[in-house]
Amino acid sequence: MNQPKPTVTSRDVAQLAGVSQSTVSRVFVPGSSVSEKTKKKVFDAANALNYRPNAFARSLTTNESKMIGLVFPDADYPIHMKTLQLISSELQHLGYAAVLIPWSVDNQDNYTIPNIFQYRVDGVIAASATFNKSLYEECEKFNIPIVQFARVVEGTKSSYAISDNYAAGQQAAQFFYSRGAKSAIYLTGEVPTFTNGERQLGFIEEFADLTSNKPTVIEASYDYDDSLDAIRALFEQGDVPDAIFCATDNLALAVMDIARFEYHMSIPEQLQIVGFDDIPQANWVSYQLTTFRQNFKRLARESVKIITEQIQSGAGNTTKLMVPVQFIERKSTKPSP
Incomplete structure (x- = not known):
């Protein structure tokens, strides 16, 4: 033997x-x-x-695991996996490891998280506004720092690093106005979020100020397939606007497909469309979607900086950071006159 x-x-x-x-x-x-x-x-x-x-044995001695929990929505949306990689890389540079913490949906359609304390993480970075507040309450109870990434759950005391969504909405309105749009729609998903609400508000207020016409808000689904019926209903009403600003690129691509292939509309001559996120498909030849690009690299760097500083200092200070977005002009909108 x-x-x-x-x-x-x-x-x-x-x-x-x-x-x-x-x-x-x-x-x-x-x-x-x-x-x-x-x-x-x-x-x-x-x-x-x-x-x-033995990292585990060392964590028992130092009372630090050098692990950060990442609580993210599903990785189906193209930018989520890239974002996880960016955050993991930033953490690694500082000597921390990333632990992906699973979540699920309960019978009341609430997003639930397993007990955070069982993971023995030093901190948490959360990237969804659809979770209930129990995640943040549990972190506060156990003195685990938590930073919200590109999202804000209202009513919590945690820090966040987000894009300047209100300014993005204003910029979309100004761009449509400069391209001759007189009427517009803001197409959103079914889940209300603070960041999307800010983008919607910026767009509506700015477009109304410029044209005296308040954009209509239409609710669909953030999922491409699930959004199609709501988009069809919009076109069936017959009162199609000059321009549509979509809460995500997924919605914008769905609008383009329905408009072109089912209603034979010409884009951008008959309908101008702007999305948000600049997913890889936005630059495909068949779409060439005008959109906004969030600076996920900086958001990842700032989120990691905030969480590690809070871990090292032990302070409960709240940091609120906004990062500008970049407007990417392609062919789903009219060229400059």
Whole structure:
């Protein structure tokens, strides 16, 4: 019978590297003060002995897991997976690991999260406004910092890093006006959110000021397939506007498909369309959608900066950050006159 191999400890690594055991421990703590020469000696010895530090045991000693929980909506929407990668990369640079925390929908259509405390995370980054407030209340109860990414759940005390949605709505209205639009619709999804509400408000107020015509708000679904019936109903009414500003690119692509293939409308000559998010499909040849691009790289960097600073300081300060968006003009809107 094969005998189990003896466990390699930090003491064995220290002996081979010719350093103290405490030096070995410091080498495997991100950000600790150890010379590059010493680090190399320790890493070489660890590799030779096939030593792996016990992160869980270290977390029990330091009371830090160096793990950040990420609570995100499903990854079907094209930008969500990229965003997860950006946040994970930013965390890794600072010595933290990302843990994706699952969520589900209960019988009352509430988005529920497992008990956060069982994950032993040092902090949480949440990227959906559809969760109920229990997530934030639990984090507050256990003194776990939480940062909202590109979303805001009203009534919570947590920090957030979001895009400047009100300014984006204003810019869309100004652009449509400069392209001759006299009537407009804001097409939104079925779930009310603070960020979408700000974008809608900015668009409606600015367009009404410029044209004296208040845009109509039409509610569909954020899902492409589920939105089609509501969009068809809009066209069947026969009172199609000059321009439609869509809460997401998914909605904008659905509008373009229905308008062109079922109602044989010419875009942008008969109908101008602007989306929001700049998903990869927006730049496809068949769409060439004018849209807004959120600066997810900066949002990821700022969210990670906020959460790690709160973890390290232990302070409960609330940070509220808005990041400008970039307008991407393509062929779903009229060119400059």
